[in-house]
Amino acid sequence: xxxxxxxxxxxxxxxxxxxxxxxxxxxxxxxxxxxxxxxxxxxxxxxxxxxxxxxxxxxxxxxxxxxxxxxxxxxxxxxxxxxxxxxxxxxxxxxxxxxxxxxxxxxxxxxxxxxxxxxxxxxxxxxxxxxxxxxxxxxxxxxxxxxxxxxxxxxxxxxxxxxxxxxxxxxxxxxxxxxxxxxxx
Amino acid sequence: xxxxxxxxxxxxxxxxxxxxxxxxxxxxxxxxxxxxxxxxxxxxxxxxxxxxxxxxxxxxxxxxxxxxxxxxxxxxxxxxxxxxxxxxxxxxxxxxxxxxxxxxxxxxxxxxxxxxxxxxxxxxxxxxxxxxxxxxxxxxxxxxxxxxxxxxxxxxxxxxxxxxxxxxxxxxxxxxxxxxxxxxxxxxxxxxxxxxxxxxxxxxxxxxxxxxxxxxxxxxxxxxxxxxxxxxxxxxxxxxxxxxxxxxxxxxxxxxxxxxxxxxxxxxxxxxxxxxxxxxxxxxxxxxxxxxxxxxxxxxxxxxxxxxxxxxxxxxxxxxxxxxxxxxxxxxxxxxxxxxxxxxxxxxxxxxxxxxxxxxxxxxxxxxxxxxxxxxxxxxxxxxxxxxxxxxxxxxxxxxxxxxxxxxxxxxxxxxxxxxxxxxxxxxxxxxxxxxxxxxxxxxxxxxxxxxxxxxxxxxxxxxxxxxxxxxxxxxxxxxxxxxxxxxxxxxxxxxxxxxxxxxxxxxxxxxxxxxxxxxxxxxxxxxxxxxxxxxxxxxxxxxxxxxxxxxxxxxxxxxxxxxxxxxxxxxxxxxxxxxxxxxxxxxxxxxxxxxxxxxxxxxxxxxxxxxxxxxxxxxxxx
Numbered sequence: 001x002x003x004x005x006x007x008x009x010x011x012x013x014x015x016x017x018x019x020x021x022x023x024x025x026x027x028x029x030x031x032x033x034x035x036x037x038x039x040x041x042x043x044x045x046x047x048x049x050x051x052x053x054x055x056x057x058x059x060x061x062x063x064x065x066x067x068x069x070x071x072x073x074x075x076x077x078x079x080x081x082x083x084x085x086x087x088x089x090x091x092x093x094x095x096x097x098x099x100x101x102x103x104x105x106x107x108x109x110x111x112x113x114x115x116x117x118x119x120x121x122x123x124x125x126x127x128x129x130x131x132x133x134x135x136x137x138x139x140x141x142x143x144x145x146x147x148x149x150x151x152x153x154x155x156x157x158x159x160x161x162x163x164x165x166x167x168x169x170x171x172x173x174x175x176x177x178x179x180x181x182x183x184x185x
Numbered sequence: 186x187x188x189x190x191x192x193x194x195x196x197x198x199x200x201x202x203x204x205x206x207x208x209x210x211x212x213x214x215x216x217x218x219x220x221x222x223x224x225x226x227x228x229x230x231x232x233x234x235x236x237x238x239x240x241x242x243x244x245x246x247x248x249x250x251x252x253x254x255x256x257x258x259x260x261x262x263x264x265x266x267x268x269x270x271x272x273x274x275x276x277x278x279x280x281x282x283x284x285x286x287x288x289x290x291x292x293x294x295x296x297x298x299x300x301x302x303x304x305x306x307x308x309x310x311x312x313x314x315x316x317x318x319x320x321x322x323x324x325x326x327x328x329x330x331x332x333x334x335x336x337x338x339x340x341x342x343x344x345x346x347x348x349x350x351x352x353x354x355x356x357x358x359x360x361x362x363x364x365x366x367x368x369x370x371x372x373x374x375x376x377x378x379x380x381x382x383x384x385x386x387x388x389x390x391x392x393x394x395x396x397x398x399x400x401x402x403x404x405x406x407x408x409x410x411x412x413x414x415x416x417x418x419x420x421x422x423x424x425x426x427x428x429x430x431x432x433x434x435x436x437x438x439x440x441x442x443x444x445x446x447x448x449x450x451x452x453x454x455x456x457x458x459x460x461x462x463x464x465x466x467x468x469x470x471x472x473x474x475x476x477x478x479x480x481x482x483x484x485x486x487x488x489x490x491x492x493x494x495x496x497x498x499x500x501x502x503x504x505x506x507x508x509x510x511x512x513x514x515x516x517x518x519x520x521x522x523x524x525x526x527x528x529x530x531x532x533x534x535x536x537x538x539x540x541x542x543x544x545x546x547x548x549x550x551x552x553x554x555x556x557x558x559x560x561x562x563x564x565x566x567x568x569x570x571x572x573x574x575x576x577x578x579x580x581x582x583x584x585x586x587x588x589x590x591x592x593x594x595x596x597x598x599x600x601x602x603x604x605x606x607x608x609x610x611x612x613x614x615x616x617x618x619x620x621x622x623x624x625x626x627x628x629x630x631x632x633x634x635x636x637x638x639x640x641x642x643x644x645x646x647x648x649x650x651x652x653x654x655x656x657x658x659x660x661x662x663x664x665x666x667x668x669x670x671x672x673x674x675x676x677x678x679x680x681x682x683x684x685x686x687x688x689x690x691x692x693x694x695x696x697x698x699x700x701x702x703x704x705x706x707x708x709x710x711x712x713x714x715x716x717x718x719x720x721x722x723x724x725x726x727x728x729x730x731x732x733x734x735x736x737x738x739x740x741x742x743x744x745x746x747x748x749x750x751x752x753x754x755x756x757x758x759x760x761x762x763x764x765x766x767x768x769x770x771x772x773x774x775x776x777x778x779x780x781x782x783x784x785x786x787x788x789x790x791x792x793x794x795x796x797x798x799x800x801x802x803x804x805x806x807x808x
Contacts, residue, residue, distance in 0.1 A: 037760070037764060038563070038567075038764055041570070041757065041760055041761055041764060042570065043272075044753075044757050045269070045570050045573065045574065045757055045761070046269065046270050046271065046272055046273070048753055048754055049268060049269065049577065050270060050273055051746075051750055052577045052580060052581065052750055052754070053235070053238055053239060053242070054242075055581075055584070055746055055747060055750065056235075056239045056580065056584070057239055057243055057246070058739075058743055059584055059587070059588070059743055060239065060243055061246070061247075062736070062739055062740070062743065063591070065736075066591060066594075066595070066736060077220050077223070077224065079217070109227075111230065111231075112226070112228075112230035112231045113227070115230045116216070116217055116223065116226055116230075117223060117224070117226040117228070117230045118217055118220055118227055119224070119227050120227075128714060128718060129714070159717070163220055165220060
């Protein structure tokens, strides 16, 4: 009985300490060398992350400068305010009647939009002057019915980079989604 | 023993939920005043920390976050912390705290983050100092997170009464209350107030909610409650609490083992056999199951069923020996790189960082111990770092391909630019523009003259002008011919056709004049816009050939940096992989040692049972 009582206490200890008890036993068994290796590796990984992030930042900016100079740059974003009346599946974007983007959303992306995230849908180049933008949204509307709606805007491209926002907003009065295009100054 | 070990248990819970709190309850505001800030949130809400950080830093550098400046900096700190860059995060928060002009709420959140970093580093007093700096008016999320972290730190330092005081004063919302009660209950039990502690655990065990997180909390509360009663010998209440733990849940094995011990403590060994027998049929990789293999014959001995006990001890020893062999196979597989291959195959391939879901193929017979390995903090951190390195390597490889493509594109563009260079001469462009302006002025004069003189034919279009010129030529030819009736007839026709054109132009005079004026105005706008474009082109495009070397130089610098980083990440991956394998092997070796202990205990108990059997020959040994 005595042996089993100590056995029982071992069980108690195991249960209430969970896996951390095992961890501490093992970590005690580890040599100081392996702890030092882990610590120095962790430092090196932190440093690598920082440098790879900096490299990405520089290369993205260089890429933008090279491929999309501000004279001709246009960036189109998608945002959603609330989104109770519309569940977004896809967006088609046309500039001057030419399809330039067809985007199909994942659930994760739609959730991010619902929470206030803004997606960069398209980045490209257009000439100075007037252009017609058309966005066609498809998804599920009120009562889960298939929904397809377009909206358009004529924009005047000047010399600086142009930022356009495609907005999906709930209209509480009509209980329908509203779609619009806004040009950011 | 209960008190010391339960502390670690609480720590794990609290650490987990503190992280959850900061990520889920203390989210950045969703009202977006800068598009680029919204873009960062888009990645952040998908837990893609790598791209969130890149986009945030780009937006900061391009000065696109004027409306979210301070929030963005705090967010950057939180993001780099989530991505495992504690040193950088500490620096960001420290800089924010050094800025006296920043809002108090941001100061408080920065201190909270700093406290968390210190805690992760094991610097408990540093973490406690940081929580002391949080003061004044704060959001409910910051308030609750601070109180929880502080109570956790106090408990870690063994200052349970102070932790209880903090937890009792903390008012929280419905979501947080069960977690607080759980922690308060554990702190009270550790402090010797077991009755109060049990009441709080009971309350946490009855909390509402159907998420997996809430189910798990209830299970944990009931398990802790059950073992607290068990320690006090209150077996009925212990059994009641343990039976509330979900049968299919992750804590079920521990609950079944405890239920059996509650019955055994009450001397009800036949009843104890029910949970223990069920447990003994489960996955033997779990220590609770290994324990059950010995607990079943133990109960049988108590019931004087020596023959069956001998059989179960033998089966148990055999199963434990099999398990040791299985552990050896697993250790060999890990040493042959199976673990790293499995990790690479199941890699989520995103920059999700330290909160990425850690799953590996536990169906693999060789790797089925990884479930237990995953519970180890060091092992989890090791996997996260290894996966992060895999992601960094892929990211660098992709950029290496892109840089090569950009170099080609730049070379082509430069060559094309040089071939067009003579034509793209600034003086020539300026002259062309001047010519256009002069022609526009001449056309304007012509229209003004038409308007003032009433000479509508000046508004004839190109076809009509051509026709008039042809008719004029015909008129000249007819003038040199003899005056015969046929020639006169032709002259009449020429005059008639001429008249029709004049009549047509004259008849549409008003419309034509208006349209011409409009066209001239549009032309003027276009010429002005062209002038502006040329003015802008001067630094950008006319001088483009001078820009090529600039781009090429930048690409070359980045290419060199990229190559160095590729080598370093490859080396770090190899080292991290080796470390991970070592951790896994150490863990499995530890399991082998524990099994050895069980086998020794079982053999000793078996010998004792044989003795008992000899003294009770009526209970035959089942062979």
